[in-house]
Amino acid sequence: MAEWIRIKDAAQHAGKSVTLKGWLYNRTDKGKLKFLQVRDGSGVIQTVLSKKDVPDEVWEAAEKLTQESSVEVTGNLRADPRAPGGHELSVTDLVVVNYAQDGYPIQLKEHGVGFLMEHRHLWIRTPRQAAILRIRATIIKSIRDWLDNNGFTLVDNPIITPAAVEGTTTLFEVDYFGESAFLSQSGQLYNEANIFALGPVYCFGPTFRAEKSKTRRHLTEFWMVEPEIPFCTLEDLMEIEEKFVSYIVERVIDKHREDLIHLVERDISSLEKVAPPFPRISYEDAALKLREMYNAESDLAKRELLFLEEGDDFGAPHETALSKLYEKPLFVYHYPTAVKAFYMETVEGAPHLSRSVDLLAPEGYGEVVGGGQRATSVELLEQRLDEHGLHHDPYQWYLDLRRYGSVPHSGFGLGVERTVAWICGLPHVRETGAFPRMLEKIYP
RNA sequence: UCCACAGUAGCUCAAUGGCAGAGCAACCGGCUGUUAACCGGUAGGUUGCUGGUUCGAGUCCAGCCUGUGGAGCCA
Numbered sequence: 332m333a334e335w336i337r338i339k340d341a342a343q344h345a346g347k348s349v350t351l352k353g354w355l356y357n358r359t360d361k362g363k364l365k366f367l368q369v370r371d372g373s374g375v376i377q378t379v380l381s382k383k384d385v386p387d388e389v390w391e392a393a394e395k396l397t398q399e400s401s402v403e404v405t406g407n408l409r410a411d412p413r414a415p416g417g418h419e420l421s422v423t424d425l426v427v428v429n430y431a432q433d434g435y436p437i438q439l440k441e442h443g444v445g446f447l448m449e450h451r452h453l454w455i456r457t458p459r460q461a462a463i464l465r466i467r468a469t470i471i472k473s474i475r476d477w478l479d480n481n482g483f484t485l486v487d488n489p490i491i492t493p494a495a496v497e498g499t500t501t502l503f504e505v506d507y508f509g510e511s512a513f514l515s516q517s518g519q520l521y522n523e524a525n526i527f528a529l530g531p532v533y534c535f536g537p538t539f540r541a542e543k544s545k546t547r548r549h550l551t552e553f554w555m556v557e558p559e560i561p562f563c564t565l566e567d568l569m570e571i572e573e574k575f576v577s578y579i580v581e582r583v584i585d586k587h588r589e590d591l592i593h594l595v596e597r598d599i600s601s602l603e604k605v606a607p608p609f610p611r612i613s614y615e616d617a618a619l620k621l622r623e624m625y626n627a628e629s630d631l632a633k634r635e636l637l638f639l640e641e642g643d644d645f646g647a648p649h650e651t652a653l654s655k656l657y658e659k660p661l662f663v664y665h666y667p668t669a670v671k672a673f674y675m676e677t678v679e680g681a682p683h684l685s686r687s688v689d690l691l692a693p694e695g696y697g698e699v700v701g702g703g704q705r706a707t708s709v710e711l712l713e714q715r716l717d718e719h720g721l722h723h724d725p726y727q728w729y730l731d732l733r734r735y736g737s738v739p740h741s742g743f744g745l746g747v748e749r750t751v752a753w754i755c756g757l758p759h760v761r762e763t764g765a766f767p768r769m770l771e772k773i774y775p
Numbered sequence: 776u777c778c779a780c781a782g783u784a785g786c787u788c789a790a791u792g793g794c795a796g797a798g799c800a801a802c803c804g805g806c807u808g809u810u811a812a813c814c815g816g817u818a819g820g821u822u823g824c825u826g827g828u829u830c831g832a833g834u835c836c837a838g839c840c841u842g843u844g845g846a847g848c849c850a
């Protein structure tokens with residue numbers, strides 16, 4: 332009985348008789364010779380059937396095979412330079428598990444994005460999409476490994492929350508035994524409590540935003556890892572972030588070099604430059620550079636997009652323009668206090684600036700990490716709650732953290748989908764997960 | 776929410792206001808080295824919806840719906 336192997340391990344079994352279990356990805360008939368491309372979730376391999384080498388019933392079964400039929404194929408595995416991937420299976424036996432119906436919707440040709448998203452449940456079978464999902468899994472594992480190996484403790488914070496963690500964002504409302512509750516958009520405030528119990532912590536899970544954002548960088552449900560560290564300043568935080576992000580990129584290149592190059596078609600030369608230290612620029616210096624670019628831009632439409640009002644937050648075009656000035660991810664720090672969340676610490680002697688930092692990925696991918704140092708004093712926080720028009724009552728537990736042993740502490744959130752999009756070089760975050768939730772789209 | 780573009784066969788797209796078309800997929804047949812094979816054949820249509828202009832509308836006009844790109848919103 333031949334051993335059942337997965338296609339990714341084919342090279343180790345050359346010269347042996349093996350069984351593959353999977354689906355027919357494509358077929359090319361050449362008269363009394365058939366090439367069947369079979370995929371099994373780990374890869375695709377070419378199998379070849381010769382009429383004279385198999386029993387008649389096997390040949391007849393293969394004649395009727397439709398795209399995506401499920402099969403168990405047995406044969407001799409050998410290296411063959413003519414086959415894509417370099418290995419090929421000479422079929423001796425073939426069992427059809429299930430004949431797929433005629434007219435499988437996803438063809439091996441160009442399709443529109445709208446059509447593909449309608450058929451996302453089938454689209455993920457294609458090698459490129461499957462490769463992206465495997466890379467996502469590696470990114471998530473790398474995130475966990477680095478944090479686990481660097482003194483962080485995982486804490487699972489609630490997804491159902493009693494009120495807006497921050498008042499500004501639109502949240503998904505759920506019915507909680509007759510009371511109003513919301514799906515979490517961040518575990519950060521809870522993490523600020525957790526660090527006083529455990530030291531450095533991180534939470535990792537889905538977060539939800541009900542905003543009407545219709546861009547290549549936004550989903551309504553996305554995954555975010557949020558580390559939080561006590562006795563940590565903004566400057567300490569940047570060092571942690573650059574080590575963390577560099578490790579993730581390095582692990583992905585190491586494990587998925589071939590998939591990145593051939594299936595995802597990513598030019599990995601820019602990824603290979605990702606190593607500490609990352610360039611750092613203050614918000615005010617960044618704004619100066621943006622004004623220079625604005626003045627130098629001759630194309631009126633592009634120029635308009637680069638317009639920046641004094642003290643405004645950067646929009647997507649600004650982030651893109653800035654990140655394109657550098658080869659590595661770029662830290663932008665000390666954003667205006669007014670455009671950041673209420674809990675940000677302010678800069679000593681310049682309260683209009685916050686001890687915040689965003690990490691902008693290269694090649695125009697924009698913000699992949701946002702974070703900063705948290706305000707330490709009760710008084711400042713109460714004042715900031717007022718400025719943001721937030722009631723104090725729901726935040727009493729949060730203010731307790733400053734009343735009982737407050738310390739300088741910092742943290743950040745890294746968006747998984749944006750990180751996958753950047754590392755894979757994708758034009759849109761909709762391909763970074765199996766079933767993305769987007770504005771007013773919830774099928775399949 | 777705003778701006779722009781698009782909607783024709785299962786898919787990707789053609790068609791000056793004048794007979795509704797091609798490639799791919801499907802189906803039938805051929806081919807021993809194909810790589811989204813190739814060759815021959817068959818079948819496939821409420822031109823997004825509603826109304827209007829016109830002798831005549833896929834084409835022009837209005838509204839709506841859907842999709843895509845961008846902006847805004849967005850720790």
